[in-house]
Amino acid sequence: xxxxxxxxxxxxxxxxxxxxxxxxxxxxxxxxxxxxxxxxxxxxxxxxxxxxxxxxxxxxxxxxxxxxxxxxxxxxxxxxxxxxxxxxxxxxxxxxxxxxxxxxxxxxxxxxxxxxxxxxxxxxxxxxxxxxxxxxxxxxxxxxxxxxxxxxxxxxxxxxxxxxxxxxxxxxxxxxxxxxxxxxxxxxxxxxxxxxxxxxxxxxxxxxxxxxxxxxxxxxxxxxxxxxxxxxxxxxxxxxxxxxxxxxxxxxxxxxxxxxxxxxxxxxxxxxxxxxxxxxxxxxxxxxxxxxxxxxxxxxxxxxxxxxxxxxxxxxxxxxxxxxxxxxxxxxxxxxxxxxxxxxxxxxxxxxxxxxxxxxxxxxxxxxxxxxxxxxxxxxxxxxxxxxxxxxx
Ligand SMILES: *Cc1c(COP(=O)(O)O)cnc(C)c1O
Numbered sequence: 001x002x003x004x005x006x007x008x009x010x011x012x013x014x015x016x017x018x019x020x021x022x023x024x025x026x027x028x029x030x031x032x033x034x035x036x037x038x039x040x041x042x043x044x045x046x047x048x049x050x051x052x053x054x055x056x057x058x059x060x061x062x063x064x065x066x067x068x069x070x071x072x073x074x075x076x077x078x079x080x081x082x083x084x085x086x087x088x089x090x091x092x093x094x095x096x097x098x099x100x101x102x103x104x105x106x107x108x109x110x111x112x113x114x115x116x117x118x119x120x121x122x123x124x125x126x127x128x129x130x131x132x133x134x135x136x137x138x139x140x141x142x143x144x145x146x147x148x149x150x151x152x153x154x155x156x157x158x159x160x161x162x163x164x165x166x167x168x169x170x171x172x173x174x175x176x177x178x179x180x181x182x183x184x185x186x187x188x189x190x191x192x193x194x195x196x197x198x199x200x201x202x203x204x205x206x207x208x209x210x211x212x213x214x215x216x217x218x219x220x221x222x223x224x225x226x227x228x229x230x231x232x233x234x235x236x237x238x239x240x241x242x243x244x245x246x247x248x249x250x251x252x253x254x255x256x257x258x259x260x261x262x263x264x265x266x267x268x269x270x271x272x273x274x275x276x277x278x279x280x281x282x283x284x285x286x287x288x289x290x291x292x293x294x295x296x297x298x299x300x301x302x303x304x305x306x307x308x309x310x311x312x313x314x315x316x317x318x319x320x321x322x323x324x325x326x327x328x329x330x331x332x333x334x335x336x337x338x339x340x341x342x343x344x345x346x347x348x349x350x351x352x353x354x355x356x357x358x359x360x361x362x363x364x365x366x367x368x369x370x371x372x373x374x375x376x377x378x379x380x381x382x383x384x385x386x387x388x389x390x391x392x393x
Contacts, residue, residue, distance in 0.1 A: 002031040022061040024245045028052045059244040065251045069185040072218035074225040081201025083237030084215030091228045095121030097145040102129045104153035129153045132161045139168045147176045151183035155309045155345045155369040156362045157282045159295040166194030186258035187303045204336030207250035212243045261306035267377035269308045277388045280311030306372045315365035316346045328383035335371035
């Protein structure tokens with residue numbers, strides 16, 4: 001203990017108390033001692049706690065809890081899911097490199113791939129998430145440095161064949177980075193399927209209460225983790241300790257929340273498939289899902305997730321009428337909270353595409369995306385039914 005800390009009552013207690021809940025270390029800096037100086041001079045300060053942009057015990061508590069869920073040896077929190085994506089990509093890419101990435105990615109990830117990375121001299125090649133042959137061809141032809149995709153795409157909820165793509169990527173020495181936000185580590189752990197780095201927007205299911213923006217990166221490779229930590233330090237995408245505490249707290253109920261939401265999602269999907277006015281239901285747990293026979297059993301064998309996409313008769317206009325009539329579900333972007341959220345890809349996540357481009361990408365007119373919450377299937381179905389009923393009110 002630094003002598004200066006010993007002389008200040010009330011501050012030097014952490015070595016002899018064992019709180020059940022991690023304290024919120026709302027401090028930017030920590031008193032220096034010989035160990036800290038050694039670390040700063042030895043590794044550049046990666047291993048001792050001395051400044052909160054480098055590391056902070058509350059922030060690391062959240063990272064460690066998520067790493068355990070992802071079956072990873074190392075985890076690092078970031079300020080947002082986008083900070084996790086940008087930090088992990090920039091760590092692995094430099095001018096002249098090629099990235100092979102999914103065509104179906106989160107909107108801001110798409111902007112990063114199409115606007116920002118090319119400006120840095122990085123070539124980006126896109127492949128449809130479900131086109132496994134296309135991934136193998138693109139990887140063999142372009143010999144990328146990094147391969148990037150999402151376990152489960154939005155709103156088509158198509159799966160990415162991580163084991164097959166990772167094998168092809170490793171043949172050319174590429175690093176495989178997976179965005180596991182929609183699937184969550186409850187349903188699948190990409191590192192076990194061959195990915196090298198997995199990231200999540202912890203804003204969504206991991207924190208789970210729609211009250212904090214955060215991201216997380218996990219890997220089993222300590223050298224890769226330290227390289228990403230360096231970029232987190234220089235690009236500045238660190239998480240605040242109070243936000244990290246909210247993530248940690250949300251994680252305590254993650255397994256039960258996800259078990260309930262995934263179970264409810266199956267029930268809502270199966271019930272709505274029989275509902276008049278609903279022409280299609282997309283959920284990876286259903287036999288009529290395009291990946292049901294092939295990729296689902298290998299990539300999401302245990303649970304098929306808490307996202308459900310409906311296709312409503314009457315197209316986007318009708319979908320807009322229906323979503324405005326919902327009383328229980330909130331019309332909002334984002335996902336993964338305790339409350340059911342509904343959104344329309346045409347005016348939110350995919351508003352910047354033409355109707356033709358949306359159709360080509362499998363985003364059909366009348367698609368309504370649901371992030372299933374914890375209200376129970378009966379209440380969610382009743383809400384959808386009353387919203388689907390015709391007639392003026
Ligand atoms: C929300 C989201 C992100 C971005 O996360 P933020 O925490 O909002 O920065 C990235 N990928 C996917 C799949 C997401 O849903």
